[in-house]
Amino acid sequence: MTGASAAVITAGVTTVEELNAAVEAAQSAFEKGRTEDPATRAGWLEAVAVGLEQDAATLVAIAARETHLGVPRLEGELKRTVFQLRLFAAEILQGEHFDATIDHADPHWGMGPRPDLRRYNVPLGVVGVFGASNFPFAFSVMGGDSASALAAGCSVVHKAHDGHRELAVRTAETVISALEAVGAPSGLFSLVSGRRAAEALVDHPLVKAIGFTGSTAGGRALLDRAAARHEPIPFFGELGGINAVFVTPNAWAARREEILTGYAGSFTLGMGQFCTKPGLLFVPAGEAEEIGRVLGGALADFAPAQLLSERLHGGYIDAVRRLTGSHGVDVLLEGDFAAAPAPTVLRTTADAVRNDPGILRQEMFGPASLVVEYVDEAELQGLAELLEGQLTTTVQAEEDDDVAGLAARLAEISGRVLWNGWPTGVTVSYAQNHGGPYPATTSATTSVGTAAIRRFLRPVAYQSFPAARLPEPLRDSNPWNVPQRVDGLWRRPSVAPFEATSGGQP
Numbered sequence: 179m180t181g182a183s184a185a186v187i188t189a190g191v192t193t194v195e196e197l198n199a200a201v202e203a204a205q206s207a208f209e210k211g212r213t214e215d216p217a218t219r220a221g222w223l224e225a226v227a228v229g230l231e232q233d234a235a236t237l238v239a240i241a242a243r244e245t246h247l248g249v250p251r252l253e254g255e256l257k258r259t260v261f262q263l264r265l266f267a268a269e270i271l272q273g274e275h276f277d278a279t280i281d282h283a284d285p286h287w288g289m290g291p292r293p294d295l296r297r298y299n300v301p302l303g304v305v306g307v308f309g310a311s312n313f314p315f316a317f318s319v320m321g322g323d324s325a326s327a328l329a330a331g332c333s334v335v336h337k338a339h340d341g342h343r344e345l346a347v348r349t350a351e352t353v354i355s356a357l358e359a360v361g362a363p364s365g366l367f368s369l370v371s372g373r374r375a376a377e378a379l380v381d382h383p384l385v386k387a388i389g390f391t392g393s394t395a396g397g398r399a400l401l402d403r404a405a406a407r408h409e410p411i412p413f414f415g416e417l418g419g420i421n422a423v424f425v426t427p428n429a430w431a432a433r434r435e436e437i438l439t440g441y442a443g444s445f446t447l448g449m450g451q452f453c454t455k456p457g458l459l460f461v462p463a464g465e466a467e468e469i470g471r472v473l474g475g476a477l478a479d480f481a482p483a484q485l486l487s488e489r490l491h492g493g494y495i496d497a498v499r500r501l502t503g504s505h506g507v508d509v510l511l512e513g514d515f516a517a518a519p520a521p522t523v524l525r526t527t528a529d530a531v532r533n534d535p536g537i538l539r540q541e542m543f544g545p546a547s548l549v550v551e552y553v554d555e556a557e558l559q560g561l562a563e564l565l566e567g568q569l570t571t572t573v574q575a576e577e578d579d580d581v582a583g584l585a586a587r588l589a590e591i592s593g594r595v596l597w598n599g600w601p602t603g604v605t606v607s608y609a610q611n612h613g614g615p616y617p618a619t620t621s622a623t624t625s626v627g628t629a630a631i632r633r634f635l636r637p638v639a640y641q642s643f644p645a646a647r648l649p650e651p652l653r654d655s656n657p658w659n660v661p662q663r664v665d666g667l668w669r670r671p672s673v674a675p676f677e678a679t680s681g682g683q684p
Contacts, residue, residue: 191371191375192370194378197370200365201384203364203365204384206365207364208301208332208363211362211366212300216658216660217271219270219331221360225359226320226356226357227260227264229353229355230259230263234256237256237348240344241342244341244342244343244345245311245345246485252315258316258606259325262316262322262325263320263325266325266631269329270329272660273659273661274660275632276299277298278298278652279296279297279663280652280654283642294642295640297639298649298651299636300635300636301331301332302330302386303332303333304385305332306379306389307337307388307390308337308376308400309338309346311339311341311392311490313391315349318349319350323389323391323630328366330634333366333367334366334367335368336367336368336369341486343371346371353367383407383408387412388413390416390620392416394418401415412633413620414619414625415619415621417617419541419567419618420457420540421570421601422459422568423600424460424571425459425460425462425575426558426574426575426579428578429574430461432576435472438472440600441456441547443600444456444601444602445521446545447602449483449485450521451490451544453569454569454570454603456600456601457547458547459547459550462552463527463552463553464551466551469525484518485519485544491517491544493543497543498524498542504536507526507537521546522545523546523548524549525549527552528561531561538566558581558584562584562587567617567618569619570592570596570614573585573588573596573597574598590615593618593624610626610627612624612627621633
């Protein structure tokens with residue numbers, strides 16, 4: 179293989195020398211493509227979307243074989259990935275991400291004479307991206323991190339996840355072929371694999387940011403490595419969470435079976451391998467037997483499937499056994515640890531978690547969850563105080579319930595707060611936020627939605643530059659037709675809104 183394709187490793191693992199070559203090619207591609215206009219860059223994203231659509235049957239077949247995820251789920255996830263690329267293409271055409279700001283020279287400015295100042299956002303450079311195992315399309319090779327980095331104007335070196343390496347290679351080949359066909363710079367996207375390449379990717383001086391989706395332990399190790407560099411770089415890690423759900427007494431009295439049925443469906447969706455799985459359910463005490471009965475009925479037709487990998491299966495077994503062995507925790511609904519495990523529901527009390535808050539912080543990545551019984555509604559906010567950072571939190575309540583204090587606390591510790599819903603299913607949209615305080619993520623940003631693009635940008639101001647030497651978004655003539663804030667007032671060109679034609683979530 180030649181050009182960009184040389185960075186796709188089809189056998190073995192990537193050597194450090196091959197990684198260095200991929201990063202250097204990515205830097206060259208970034209330098210060639212960094213000043214391309216939004217229409218050209220949007221065309222690159224559209225070409226990738228078309229390429230993935232055309233190769234969908236093969237990609238889904240490989241994914242099903244490597245991940246044990248069902249074909250309908252994988253088809254929906256690939257559809258989401260393509261939708262995301264097109265949404266990002268439309269977003270960069272609108273130009274909001276530039277945040278173009280113009281302050282004309284003003285001799286009467288309140289701080290004294292003001293020079294001509296103009297600021298906009300520029301891409302960071304080469305971005306290293308680490309794919310996730312549980313979403314082989316949406317959070318992997320051309321998932322949210324790769325797509326948003328390309329949309330920002332960066333180049334991407336993607337580290338393949340070992341759980342679906344054949345799929346990663348095939349997807350990367352499809353992406354690279356699509357980019358080459360429309361004239362994108364060679365090396366704009368590449369794929370590497372293996373631990374040594376992963377470490378060298380984080381260490382490489384030409385890499386200016388890292389996107390990561392995975393475990394807390396793995397993410398923290400890479401975060402520390404990125405911070406320890408001679409030139410520390412941003413590390414945008416999405417590490418998961420417990421995703422607590424709080425049920426008020428009024429909601430419990432009015433909708434107990436509905437809530438438990440929704441809970442059962444949500445914590446077992448995708449065999450409980452979603453980062454937004456509700457791992458905690460806080461309910462009024464005194465009905466453990468009834469909870470077990472309703473959940474048993476709701477899960478009666480549940481069809482177990484294999485987990486993503488043997489390693490994850492082993493981790494799931496260890497997590498369930500460890501939590502089951504905690505003081506004050508017992509089994510409410512007994513599952514099993516078969517190759518395709520049946521769901522497990524554990525039970526504990528508010529007193530137990532106050533004595534040992536660590537109970538609330540143990541993630542069980544698989545079809546298991548923990549019910550926490552409280553005695554008085556006044557306990558809920560204090561229980562929320564025991565939680566670490568979450569991707570999501572949920573309030574199941576009635577309209578007349580006074581949950582303002584609880585909701586305020588949940589907003590402090592999570593990136594998305596739901597009312598009478600379930601957190602699994604993260605739509606790709608303008609207002610979406612998929613993030614949260616550590617350990618949910620390592621930064622105050624989102625990895626899903628159009629705002630994800632801004633992670634890979636930084637502001638640059640130009641002072642007293644001749645008009646002809648200014649970047650296009652900062653010129654008074656506005657050749658790229660982007661929104662500009664001029665002397666404090668926004669001027670927004672008329673741009674046709676994006677029409678969603680491909681659906682929003684798996």
